[in-house]
Amino acid sequence: xxxxxxxxxxFILVAVLVGAIAIxxxxxxxxxxxxxxxxxxxxxxxxxxxxxxxxxxxRFYLIAVLFxxxxxxxxxxxxWAIVFRQLGLFGLIEMAIFIAILLVGYxxxxxxxxxxxx
Amino acid sequence: xxxxxxxIRFAADWLRDLLTGWGxxxxxxxxxxxxxxALLLITFSLVLAIFLVWVERKVVxxxxxxxxxxxxxxxxxVQPFADIIKLIIKEDITPAxxxxxxxxxxxxxxxxxxxxxxxxxxxxxxxxxxxxxVALLYLVAAGALGTLAIIMGGWASNNKYALLGAFRMVAxxxxxxxxxxxxxxxxxxxxxxxSVRGITEAQGNVWFFFLxxxxxxxxxxxxxxxxxxxxFDLNEAESEIIAGFHIEYSGMKFGLFYAGELLxxxxxxxxxxxxxxxxYGGFFGLQNLPAFAWLNNPFVQAPVFMLKALIGYWVxxxxxxxxxxxxxxxxxxxxxxxxxxxxxxxxxxxAVLDRVLDGSNWYVPxxxxxxxxxxxxxxxxxxxxxxxxxxxxxxxVGTGCAQxxxxxxxx
Numbered sequence: 147x148x149x150x151x152x153x154x155x156x157f158i159l160v161a162v163l164v165g166a167i168a169i170x171x172x173x174x175x176x177x178x179x180x181x182x183x184x185x186x187x188x189x190x191x192x193x194x195x196x197x198x199x200x201x202x203x204x205r206f207y208l209i210a211v212l213f214x215x216x217x218x219x220x221x222x223x224x225x226w227a228i229v230f231r232q233l234g235l236f237g238l239i240e241m242a243i244f245i246a247i248l249l250v251g252y253x254x255x256x257x258x259x260x261x262x263x264x
Numbered sequence: 265x266x267x268x269x270x271x272i273r274f275a276a277d278w279l280r281d282l283l284t285g286w287g288x289x290x291x292x293x294x295x296x297x298x299x300x301x302a303l304l305l306i307t308f309s310l311v312l313a314i315f316l317v318w319v320e321r322k323v324v325x326x327x328x329x330x331x332x333x334x335x336x337x338x339x340x341x342v343q344p345f346a347d348i349i350k351l352i353i354k355e356d357i358t359p360a361x362x363x364x365x366x367x368x369x370x371x372x373x374x375x376x377x378x379x380x381x382x383x384x385x386x387x388x389x390x391x392x393x394x395x396x397x398v399a400l401l402y403l404v405a406a407g408a409l410g411t412l413a414i415i416m417g418g419w420a421s422n423n424k425y426a427l428l429g430a431f432r433m434v435a436x437x438x439x440x441x442x443x444x445x446x447x448x449x450x451x452x453x454x455x456x457x458x459s460v461r462g463i464t465e466a467q468g469n470v471w472f473f474f475l476x477x478x479x480x481x482x483x484x485x486x487x488x489x490x491x492x493x494x495x496f497d498l499n500e501a502e503s504e505i506i507a508g509f510h511i512e513y514s515g516m517k518f519g520l521f522y523a524g525e526l527l528x529x530x531x532x533x534x535x536x537x538x539x540x541x542x543x544y545g546g547f548f549g550l551q552n553l554p555a556f557a558w559l560n561n562p563f564v565q566a567p568v569f570m571l572k573a574l575i576g577y578w579v580x581x582x583x584x585x586x587x588x589x590x591x592x593x594x595x596x597x598x599x600x601x602x603x604x605x606x607x608x609x610x611x612x613x614x615a616v617l618d619r620v621l622d623g624s625n626w627y628v629p630x631x632x633x634x635x636x637x638x639x640x641x642x643x644x645x646x647x648x649x650x651x652x653x654x655x656x657x658x659x660x661v662g663t664g665c666a667q668x669x670x671x672x673x674x675x
Contacts, residue, residue, distance in 0.1 A: 149294060153394045154383055154402075156295070156302040161379035164306060165372030165520055169356075172516030176356045185360040187423040188511055197361070199419060199427060206431050209596065213438040216604070220445045223611075224401060227452040230615060231622075238619055245612060252605070261600045263593030 208260055219248055269561060270390045276301075302383070305393050309382045309527060316526040317344040319574075320581065327585040347519075354515035361422040362512070370417030371513065371520035377410035378528045385534055386461045388544045388565035399460040400448050403535065404441065407490060410528070411437045417521075418509035429508025432498045432592060436489050439599045440496075444486035446607035450479040450614050451539045460535075464543035468551065473540040475631045476614060478639055480540040482607050487532040488583055489599070491525065495587035496595055533576025537569060541576075544569035610638060 187194045222244070230237050255261060267274045276297055283293045318333065318341060325332025333340030358367060384399040386392035396402050411434055418430020452458050454475055455466035463472075473480050489496040500508035510521045537543050544565035545551060551559040558564060590598070613634050621627045 149298070150394050150396060152295065153298045153301065154380075154396075156298040157306070157380055157383040157393065158376070160299065160302040160306050161376035162372055164310065164379065165375045168375075168516050168520055169368060169372065171352050172354070172356050172519075175353045176515055177353075178355065182360075184357060187359045187361065187421065188506070189424065190506070194424075197422070199422065200424065202427070202431050206435050209435045209439060212600070213442070216442045217438075217445075220442060220449075223446070223449055224452070224458070227449045228456065228458055230453050230618075231456055235619070238615060241615065242612065245608060249605075249608070256601070261597065263596055 205263060212255065212260060215251070216248075219244075268563070271562060272301075272391050301393060305382050306379050309379060310523070312530065313523045313527045314344045314348070316530055316577070317347065317523070319577075320526055323578070323581050324585055327582075351516050351519040356515045356517065357512070359422055359512045363420040363422075366416045366420035367512075368517070370413045370420060371510075371517040371524075373413035373416065374410060375520045375524040375527075377406050377413060378524045378531060380406040380409070381528075381531045381535075384460050385531065386464065386538070386544065387569055388562035389461070389465070389560070390562050391566060392461060395459055395461045397457070397459050397462075400445075400452055400458040403448070403460075404445055407437075407441065410524075414509050417513070421509070421512040423512050425505040425507070426509050426511045429498075429500060429505050429511070433492050433509060435592075436492060436496055436498065436595065439596055440486040440489035440603070443482050443599065443603040443607040444490060446604075446611050447479045447482040447486065448539065449611055450476045453611075453615060453618060460538055460543075464538050464545055467542040467546040469549040470628055471540060471542045471546050471548075475628060476540075476610070476635055477632070478606070478610050478635045479614075480536065482603060482610070483536060483540065484579070485603065486599075487536065488580055489595070491529050491532065491580070493525075493529065493580065494584045495590045497584075497589060498592050498595065529580050530573060530577045533578075533580060534569070534573035536576045537572035541572055543572065606638070606642060610635070613638060 189195070223241075226233075226237060226241055233240075279297060279300075280293050283296065284290065288296075321343070322332040322340070333343035336342040336346055358364060381403060383393040384396050384402055386395070414433050414437075415430050418426045418428075418433075421427075451463045451472050454472055455463040457463060457466070466472075492498075492500070500506075500510070505511070510518060513521060545560075547556070547559050550556045614631065617631050617634055621630045624630075
């Protein structure tokens with residue numbers, strides 16, 4: 147069991163190393179001639195106006211909140227799916243109730259306009 | 265056990281004997297072998313990525329009635345190597361005001377998130393990195409790492425286009441993660457395990473595609489969205505935000521994003537093959553007959569899996585080069601108002617039918633027909649909805665064509 151996760155750790159180590167080596171190779175063999183214009187953030191040829199990191203529409207945050215809501219519920223689905231056959235009828239009814247509650251929240255969000263982009 | 269029916273374990277045992285014979289501690293040997301295995305699989309996937317660059321360019325050329333790379337080597341096969349050399353000797357530009365650490369970390373993480381998926385991708389019943397019992401959870405977790413890389417790159421670039429592209433991409437990825445995970449649950453229910461190998465072995469007689477074709481379709485659609493490929497490529501919409509989150513990246517850093525994207529597409533093709541199309545096995549019970557026992561040989565299974573994964577990859581490419589880009593509100597509405605409820609209904613139907621039909625002769629046709637029924641009902645509901653909208657539109661415009669579906673009433 148522990149050995150499996152040791153193998154995953156080995157994967158993480160090698161995967162990060164591969165990327166790092168590729169970047170180091172690029173830095174070693176690439177030319178380095180800095181000019182002010184070249185280092186400017188690209189903005190279709192104009193001089194950039196204001197900072198690059200700026201305020202974003204609130205709609206993206208709304209999607210993130212919806213995602214957290216659904217994702218936590220889906221994490222609950224995963225163990226259920228594995229032991230579903232052992233749980234028998236109980237598991238089925240339990241999950242039906244759970245999905246019903248989930249759907250109430252879903253339709254509430256829909257009616258409130260949380261799923262609209264405007 | 266010989267080399268021919270279990271090559272990896274054979275080689276590993278030989279190496280373990282050799283290393284312990286040299287006087288290494290047993291734990292040290294295990295760690296070394298794990299590192300070696302990871303290195304082997306990752307090298308294989310990277311070589312594959314180089315080959316995929318060629319495949320992608322050749323196939324897109326065919327879709328667009330061109331020849332594609334054909335100068336370097338036979339059929340242009342050496343072209344990707346020339347591309348890599350060029351990427352390495354290009355200047356590596358970090359824009360002014362960028363967060364240097366995060367800016368450099370993002371491409372590494374983007375590639376690593378894909379390479380990590382190869383740990384749980386079995387190429388044959390005895391050729392795999394790790395047989396995790398929570399593989400599906402791991403698949404989702406590694407995918408989330410890719411999302412993190414994108415928001416990192418977009419934010420650290422100090423560029424408006426990059427930030428906008430990153431936000432769009434993250435909105436897409438986290439939205440489509442929900443139908444994707446729900447569609448992954450269906451193979452998990454049918455096989456009773458989350459291990460990718462276990463799910464594949466459970467498809468020896470019937471592919472899960474025939475038990476739940478809708479789940480396969482939902483998985484494919486959300487995989488395409490997760491990849492940020494057309495028609496969901498709002499993150500790098502060339503005509504709007506140039507290249508999106510990797511607009512400031514040049515040289516090898518761009519190469520890492522690019523290789524990661526291609527490999528990701530292939531990996532999702534592979535997972536579609538493993539979870540729904542029998543993966544390396546799944547010859548409809550044929551492999552259990554004595555005359556066809558050779559189908560269980562890893563040297564047959566691995567090419568079969570690669571072929572299936574390539575077909576999956578080809579379908580993803582086909583979608584990419586055929587569909588126009590969708591608008592962001594359409595994309596999110598398609599996910600939240602259509603795909604998510606559909607996936608939840610499908611999950612519940614599969615669970616109920618799996619319970620009701622367990623052990624009966626109607627198990628396979630019942631599940632298949634229920635999927636067809638859901639698909640038909642969905643199409644009917646959509647058509648009725650479209651008709652209502654057209655009617656409302658016609659009444660609003662008042663052109664006198666109140667009849668639903670009249671050609672003058674648009675939409």
